Structure formats: C-alpha cells, structure tokens
Amino acid sequence: MPSAVAYRSIVQAQLDFSRMSNALGSIQRQVSSGNAAQDLAGFGDGAGRLVSAVSARSLNAARLEAIKQVEARFGIQESALNQAANASQDLALALRNAVAANDGRSLETSLSIAFTQITSALNQSYNNQPLFAGERFGPGPIKPQNLDQLKYAQGPGDIFDVSERPQTFDLGFGQPIKLADRASDIAGGAYNALQGLKIAIDAAGGALPNQLTADQRALLEDFARQLEAAASEFSSAEGRTGQLHQALEREGVRLEARNIVFEGAISEQADADIAALSIQLSSLTTQYEASAKVFAQLSRLTLLNYLPIS
Numbered sequence: 013m014p015s016a017v018a019y020r021s022i023v024q025a026q027l028d029f030s031r032m033s034n035a036l037g038s039i040q041r042q043v044s045s046g047n048a049a050q051d052l053a054g055f056g057d058g059a060g061r062l063v064s065a066v067s068a069r070s071l072n073a074a075r076l077e078a079i080k081q082v083e084a085r086f087g088i089q090e091s092a093l094n095q096a097a098n099a100s101q102d103l104a105l106a107l108r109n110a111v112a113a114n115d116g117r118s119l120e121t122s123l124s125i126a127f128t129q130i131t132s133a134l135n136q137s138y139n140n141q142p143l144f145a146g147e148r149f150g151p152g153p154i155k156p157q158n159l160d161q162l163k164y165a166q167g168p169g170d171i172f173d174v175s176e177r178p179q180t181f182d183l184g185f186g187q188p189i190k191l192a193d194r195a196s197d198i199a200g201g202a203y204n205a206l207q208g209l210k211i212a213i214d215a216a217g218g219a220l221p222n223q224l225t226a227d228q229r230a231l232l233e234d235f236a237r238q239l240e241a242a243a244s245e246f247s248s249a250e251g252r253t254g255q256l257h258q259a260l261e262r263e264g265v266r267l268e269a270r271n272i273v274f275e276g277a278i279s280e281q282a283d284a285d286i287a288a289l290s291i292q293l294s295s296l297t298t299q300y301e302a303s304a305k306v307f308a309q310l311s312r313l314t315l316l317n318y319l320p321i322s
Contacts, residue, residue, distance in 0.1 A: 073271065075267055076264060076267040076268065076271065078181070079260050079263060079264045079267070080264070082181055082191065082260060083257065083260060083261065083264070084138070085138040085139075085143070085191075086253060086256070086257040086260075088136055088138055088143065089136070089138070089143050089191075089192055089253050090250050090253050090254060090257070092133040092134065092136040092143060092144075093133070093246050093247070093249050093250035093253060094246075094247075094250055095129055095130075095132070095133040096129070096130045096133040096134060096199070096202070096246040097243045097244075097246035097247045097250065098129075098243075099125070099126045099129035099130045099133070100126065100130065100202050100239045100240070100242045100243035100246060101239070101240065101243040102122070102125075102126065103122055103123065103125075103126035103206075103209075103239050104235075104236040104237075104239035104240045104243065105236075106118070106119060106122040107119065107122075107209075107232045107233070107235055107236040107239070108232075108233070108236050110220070110224070110232060111224065111229045111232050111233055111236075114222070114223060114224050114229075115221075115222040115223075115224070116213075116216075116219070116220025116221060116222070116224050116228065116232065117219055117220060117221070117222050119209070119213060119219075119220055119232075120213050120218065120219050120220075123159065123206065123209050123210060123213065124159065126206065126239075127158075127159050127162065127206050130199070130202055130203075130206070131154045131156075134152065134153060134154050134195045134199055135151075135152025135153065135154050136152070137152065141179070143179075143192050144174075144192055144193065144194055144195040144198075144199075145173065145174050145175060145179075145194065145195065146174045146175030146176070146177055146178050146179055146194045147175040147177050147178070147179050147180075148174070148175040151173070152173075153172050153173050153174045153194065153195035153196070154171065154172065154173075154195060154199075155170060155171055155172065155173050156170075156171060159206070159210045160210075162203065162206060162207050162210060163207060163210045163211060163214065165203075165207060168196055168200060171196075171203050172194075172195050172196035172199075172200075174194040174195060174196050175194075178190045178191070178192065178193065178194050178197075179191045179192060189256065191256070192249075192253065193249050193252075198245050198246060198249050199242070199245075199246075201238055201239075201241055201242040201245060202238075202239065202242035202245075202246075204238065205235045205238035205239045205242060208231075208235060208238075209232075209235050212228070212231055212232075212235075216228075220232075
C-alpha cells in the first residue's frame with residue numbers, strides 16, 4: 013500500500029491528468045474543426061452577436077445572388093433594344109433614300125428585314141421568360157408572325173400579348189424595380205409604321221413604283237418620322253436598362269464589401285485562433301507527458317520503498 017502522502021499525490025496526479033486530457037481534447041477539436049466552440053452555448057456572451065452576424069450575412073448573400081441573376085439578363089435586354097432601335101432607324105433611312113431617289117421598289121425587302129429584326133428583338137427571353145411581356149411566362153409578346161398577319165391586326169390587342177404589369181425586381185427592401193418596359197409600351201409606334209407601310213405597298217400591287225407620286229412620297233416621309241421616333245423610344249428604353257444595370261452593379265459592389273465585414277465579424281466570434289491553440293497544445297502536451305511519468309512513478313510506490321534492506 014502507498015503511504016497517505018503518496019496516495020494524496022496519486023489522487024492529485026489523477027485530477028491533473030484528467031484536466032489536461034479534457035483540455036487537450038478541447039484544443040484538438042478546435043484545431044480540427046476550426047471553430048472555437050462545438051455549439052452556440054459554447055460561445056457564451058458572443059452567441060447572440062454570432063447569430064446576428066450569420067443572419068445578416070445570409071440576407072446579404074441572398075441579395076447579392078439576386079443581383080447577379082438579374083445582371084445576367086441585362087446584356088441580352090440591352091442588345092435586343094439596340095437591335096430594335098437600329099432596325100427602325102435603318103428602315104427610316106431606306107424610306108428617306110427612296111423619296112430622294114424617287115424609287116420605292118426596294119422598300120418591300122427593307123420592310124421585311126425590319127419586321128423580322130424588331131420582332132425577333134422584342135421576343136427575346138431570359139430563363140424562359142420573355143423580356144418585354146411583363147410578369148408572365150410563355151411565348152414572346154409580339155403576336156403577328158409575318159407582315160400579312162400584322163396587316164390585318166385591328167389594334168394593340170392583335171399585336172401585343174403582355175401582362176397588366178411589367179416585370180419587377182425586389183432586393184428585399186420593399187421597393188420593386190421595373191426590369192423592363194412592356195413591348196406594348198415602347199413598340200406601338202414601330203408596329204403602326206410597319207403596318208401602314210405594308211398596307212401602302214400592297215395597295216401599289218406588292219411594290220412601290222420607281223416613280224413615286226407626291227402622295228406616296230409624303231406618306232413615306234411620314235412613316236420615316238414615325239420609325240425615327242420609334243428608334244428613339246427603343247434607345248430610351250435601352251438607356252434606362254443601362255442605368256439600372258449600372259445601379260445594380262454599384263449595389264453589388266457594396267454588398268460584396270458588406271459580405272467581407274460580416275465574414276470578419278463571424279470569424280472573430282466563431283473561428284478558433286489556430287496559432288494560439290498550437291502554442292497551448294504544445295505546452296499542454298509537455299505537461300501531460302510529465303504528469304503521466306509522475307503518475308506512473310507514484311502508482312508504483314509502496315511501504316517497501318521505505319524499508320531498509322538488510
């Protein structure tokens with residue numbers, strides 16, 4: 013049996029041994045996981061701050077992802093509006109050239125090209141949703157598939173298929189932003205001019221003559237003015253899209269910066285200090301090994317160690 017003093021030493025060594033084992037286990041868990049605690053309770057007074065920072069980061073990340081999704085459509089939208097504007101302007105120029113040359117024979121081809129380009133532009137879609145049809149999904153907003161169908165359209169309802177409201181985007185601040193104009197809001201003038209020109213050409217037997225009448229020249233000049241106004245309308249819509257694109261890009265940069273702040277706040281509360289833990293781990297390992305040796309030595313002590321050998 014060990015002496016009373018030796019026994020107390022053994023018990024104390026066991027307690028120290030257990031304490032250091034627990035401390036070593038805790039440090040090793042922190043090093044392996046990178047977290048300062050296993051659960052919220054382990055963060056103590058910092059738990060509330062940690063929950064707030066994580067929640068804010070999640071909301072910020074959701075807004076940032078939404079902006080990235082919307083930004084991807086703007087390139088398509090701006091290109092489509094630019095195409096419609098250029099097609100309208102090109103046809104207006106063809107009309108003025110025909111009046112100047114007193115020759116309208118090539119206008120049927122110019123009209124067909126302009127109709128195809130403008131219709132193709134306005135029927136563009138992103139993620140299966142038409143860009144200029146408002147909130148709805150499905151086919152594009154332009155109903156007529158050719159100039160003959162456009163010729164017999166009786167009004168906007170026969171030309172445009174759009175929802176009552178434009179498509180909007182909300183970053184989560186309760187202030188929806190209009191993503192795009194509806195086709196019916198920006199293309200009415202263009203399709204009125206296209207329809208009128210088709211009717212005029214068909215009335216002339218399918219092609220205007222190479223000697224235009226005064227009435228025909230006046231009519232072509234009026235259509236040219238309408239198409240120039242339509243081109244300006246498309247360009248204005250493109251400009252609004254560009255301004256919104258830039259505003260969201262700036263907001264994206266701001267959200268990226270906020271994300272870095274949130275990451276820092278979370279890291280400050282939740283991340284383990286690996287450098288400090290490494291020092292503690294080395295120190296505790298040394299103490300642990302020393303205590304293990306002492307414990308082993310004390311465990312072997314008996315009264316025989318104190319008796320003289322005869």
